[in-house]
Amino acid sequence: MAASTLTEVARLAGVSPATASRVLNGSARKPGKDIADRVRQAADSLGYIPNAQAQGLAKSSSGLIGLIVHDIADPYFAAIARGVQDAAREQRRMVLLATTGGAPAEEREAVAAFAARRADSIVIAGSRSSRPEDVDDNAELAAELDRYCRNGGRVAVVGHPVVGATASEGYHVVAVPNQELAGALAARLAENWDGDFVIVGGPEGLLTSDDRIRGFQEGLAHAGHAPAEVLRTSFNRSGGYEAGLELAARIKAGQAEDGGGSGRKLCIFAVNDVMAIGASAALRAEGLRIPRDATIAGFDDIETLRDFRPALSTVRLPLEDIGRLATRATAPGAGNSEGQEDTVPPVRGEVTLRRSTGEA
Amino acid sequence: MAASTLTEVARLAGVSPATASRVLNGSARKPGKDIADRVRQAADSLGYIPNAQAQGLAKSSSGLIGLIVHDIADPYFAAIARGVQDAAREQRRMVLLATTGGAPAEEREAVAAFAARRADSIVIAGSRSSRPEDVDDNAELAAELDRYCRNGGRVAVVGHPVVGATASEGYHVVAVPNQELAGALAARLAENWDGDFVIVGGPEGLLTSDDRIRGFQEGLAHAGHAPAEVLRTSFNRSGGYEAGLELAARIKAGQAEDGGGSGRKLCIFAVNDVMAIGASAALRAEGLRIPRDATIAGFDDIETLRDFRPALSTVRLPLEDIGRLATRATAPGAGNSEGQEDTVPPVRGEVTLRRSTGEA
DNA sequence: CTGGATCTGGAAAGCGCATTCCCACTGCCT
DNA sequence: AGGCAGTGGGAATGCGCTTTCCAGATCCAG
Structure with a gap:
């Protein structure tokens, strides 16, 4: 028994896949009550679970949010991760985790991996490094992030901006005093x-x-x-x-x-x-x-x-809040109409x- | 500038998408050296990043591994998470995180979400509950896991088997004494x-x-x-x-x-x-x-x-190892030819x- | 009653990639 | 020389879903 598809559900309900799609996810168009019921019933009689990959591919957005930390077992990051997780859940998104040990090169890789998965946004926690040996990797990380942002991704960095990153659209910094x-x-x-x-x-x-x-x-x-x-x-x-x-x-x-x-x-x-x-x-x-x-x-x-x-x-430090704030800053409708796009409430x-x- | 696609790369390199695909990922067929070089060059001149969603959809496997914990900020789970993360990196997969507070109902949701994302495997940490009020949710969780396994997913549970779960193919338990x-x-x-x-x-x-x-x-x-x-x-x-x-x-x-x-x-x-x-x-x-x-x-x-x-x-308790073990148990080629599929080395x-x- | 405006469901075209065929070649053996 | 396996590339199909675009139905005002 392979996972059942929308098409199967549609067939069972005697409607077109288009209609099935419309009822099974928040589409703007709501099919008629009776049809909707039939579809829904067919869906859970088949145990239908939408294929998020396909959905993501179709609407090019994945409901994923990438989190980059140095080490998830470090209680500092664990606390931030909890906040991120919490906010992610609010937004009905899932978090993708990457640990890098703080090396900019690995952070770059992580960003690329998130980009490949079409994560909607990325939260980067953990101190930035300005050490001379990291300068090249930092530049590449900045470039990778920039590309990610230009492709519509949203980024929030906890603490400092990534060294060398230009403030592009969708790039936020949660400043920690x-x-x-x-x-x-x-x-x-x-x-x-x-x-x-x-x-x-x-x-x-x-x-x-x-x-x-x-x-x-x-x-x-x-x-x-x-x-x-x-x-x-x-x-x-x-x-x-x-x-x-x-x-x-x-x-x-x-x-x-x-x-x-x-x-x-x-x-x-x-x-x-x-x-x-x-x-x-x-x-x-x-x-x-x-x-x-x-x-x-x-x-x-x-x-x-x-x-x-x-x-x-x-x-x-309100670590958990920081994680939450960072995540919210990258949310789709994050207070952008106000002109001041990247105004994240200050951390106290x-x-x-x-x-x-x-x-x- | 939208993210560039395989097709664009192919066009730039003057080859077909099929060929580009073959060189850019480990396909069985290796195109000629000269062509391969051309493609690779085109790829990184465009800053091509493969769309993991599309890849996943095409080969129905995502390179994702789902981790379910009660609370990521709890050092117990954080330690396990580190192990999972570590093993995942070995297998070049990414980890998807879900926190549930230990409620079987939320665990069920998490499993469904992972299934939707076509995670290759799921690791569940955190004590099972046999409380009377959880019995229904446990049953649903077990059913969800069962379905997930039947669709080819692999599961590892730390500690106890999920209450009511039948030992199906791909279901592993990392027993903790x-x-x-x-x-x-x-x-x-x-x-x-x-x-x-x-x-x-x-x-x-x-x-x-x-x-x-x-x-x-x-x-x-x-x-x-x-x-x-x-x-x-x-x-x-x-x-x-x-x-x-x-x-x-x-x-x-x-x-x-x-x-x-x-x-x-x-x-x-x-x-x-x-x-x-x-x-x-x-x-x-x-x-x-x-x-x-x-x-x-x-x-x-x-x-x-x-x-x-x-x-x-x-x-x-070797928490980190436990995480690693659980993750490895769900790896694609995890010692299954030996007849004893789910022999996980004992935790000491x-x-x-x-x-x-x-x-x- | 009739014309256009509105609504509803379906058909079809992708989203970006992997992969199965298929075809044109090459080199080799009989 | 003719046929053969073997090879390397391209065309086409499909993964499961969303989303135009369309056509038929419904409705209300004139």
């Missing part, structure tokens, strides 16, 4: 802190990381603090752990120096929660305690990590101080 | 424990939860322990939290009773890590400490939760005792 928020975080932290600050950041050229670092430094400067030293490492838990080991050694050295006295304490800002957790783990493994021996803050406010103790100070974050930086 | 492992966990915990055990489980009828509860009880019995009391709650963090509050009250009451002395302590087994974390949070919120006032163990060994302190005793878990149950 990483810099401002990092600045705000620094300001709050500086209020009750006269020790040193150190930043644990991702590799240079990772835009999200760079923005947060820059913002944090600005915040410190504003509060009259000296700039923080920046440790570069990988943008994940193990990067945080490594940096944590390094810092632990320094802290211990410092403590030994002034005889365990009250030297300048260290406040660590890790540019994302996962790194912050890694760093915390390293400090703990080295016998140091937070917030006693050092304080630490992260960024993102990952849900799964909220039960972590000491509770992590961080910046709450919130500095959230907790025990890891000494809050009660 | 929840019961055995829970038993093993109980055995290990019972070795150094003479206090009471209590189980924090999901709603009755959630097969994964039920299996783990049953296995744990068996393990206890085997070790000569009395059966543990079972608290039913929801299968997520907040369920764990609620149960934790309840248990905290009891523990405090018990402590007050024997004057803070050394009454029978409680060892809590939460049927998954996320619930365990929730319960821990509740105990902590009530001023209790782990493992001092009570010990606790979970199940799954979620990666993101490994830095949690006190480190959670749990059963490690490992009891992992850590600080939350008093290990050093």
Whole structure:
């Protein structure tokens, strides 16, 4: 028993395929009640399931939305994915997933694959890279996206525009105020802190990381603090752990120096929660305690990590909303008549101080 | 500029569409070298991207694999999704995502949607439900899957077979030894424990939860322990939290009773890590400490939760492998010639005792 | 009653591609 | 030299559906 076709349904109902098509999907023309009933009955007596491929081919639109993330198992992306999924469901579309590890070359491939499947829109999450070695791939990615847009595709990028992409029709950016928020975080932290600050950041050229670092430094400067030293490492838990080991050694050295006295304490800002957790783990493994021996803050406010103790100070980002927003921005009728096509409501974050930086 | 078609490429190369098709995709017939080159050149001068919909329609197969999870933001599913994604990439296929919250009715819809898109195979993760209210939906889900399989689709279910599904061609189950492992966990915990055990489980009828509860009880019995009391709650963090509050009250009451002395302590087994974390949070919120006032163990060994302190005793499940296995089981040439079509290599878990149950 | 306007269902032409025939060649053996 | 298998390319068909375009029916006003 092969899947039954519209034609079979039509024949069983004694009507033409055209009519069957009209009743079985939201066509503008509604056939007469009696005929409609007959068709519908025939349809589910045959267990008819429309062939979405054929439909897509015929009306050249697929009801598909492509989502590109670095790693779906990373809770940051998982949260965004949930939002995307949720919005997709609202629009009765399905999401196609691609993971790229953040490499622009793979992102380009993913875009091409989505284009091949005639995805109606594409949402790209994950930090853009401006590293020199990525410049060519970025250019190709931009070109691929541009072509996709010119063919009527809609794109939303979370965070930064794709490096080198020109703002073409259908290209949206969900801006995340990483810099401002990092600045705000620094300001709050500086209020009750006269020790040193150190930043644990991702590799240079990772835009999200760079923005947060820059913002944090600005915040410190504003509060009259000296700039923080920046440790570069990988943008994940193990990067945080490594940096944590390094810092632990320094802290211990410092403590030994002034005889365990009250030297300048260290406040660590890790540019994302996962790194912050890694760093915390390293400090703990080295016998140091937070917030006693050092304080630490992260960024993102990952849900799964909220039960972590000491509770992590961080910046709450509405990750799920971001995914939703991005998806909605690419929806067919996304507020374009207003003249301002790509006005995505701004994302708001919130500095959230907790025990890891000494809050009660 | 609309996306260019095969025909355009063919015309530009001065050949027939048939020939162009043959060179541009792995056809059995290889056109002559010179012609092939001409076609290829024409293709990328036009930036030709094959229309996967049309290809799919023509050869009735889509290169799509559908993944059904309860919630993609749940780290358990995110880990499985990573495995699926990974295996899909191996097979040069793309994954289509559906989240259902675990409701069989929505799962049925998802299967239908995948069938409509002519997904080559479907992977279903997430506990099956045998609750009375789900029995009808389960039946419909089973019927839908059956139809999908009969039309040549391949299905892999993680954990339990779909309730009521008959073992048809192309239907695979990746068995997870929840019961055995829970038993093993109980055995290990019972070795150094003479206090009471209590189980924090999901709603009755959630097969994964039920299996783990049953296995744990068996393990206890085997070790000569009395059966543990079972608290039913929801299968997520907040369920764990609620149960934790309840248990905290009891523990405090018990402590007050024997004057803070050394009454029978409680060892809590939460049927998954996320619930365990929730319960821990509740105990902590009530001023209790782990493992001092009570010990606790979970199940799954979620990666993101490994830095949690006190480190959670749990059963490690190779989630990512499970996803990979399930996906591979549905691959086109999955070891079917051997007679035993659906032999999926067994999943191995490992009891992992850590600080939350008093290990050093 | 009649003319045009409106509505309804059907026939047919694609959507972009794979694939089955089919035909024109080439080279080879008898 | 004639017939043969073998080869390489093109024409045509169909995958399942949507969507014009058409023709017949229905309706209302004049």
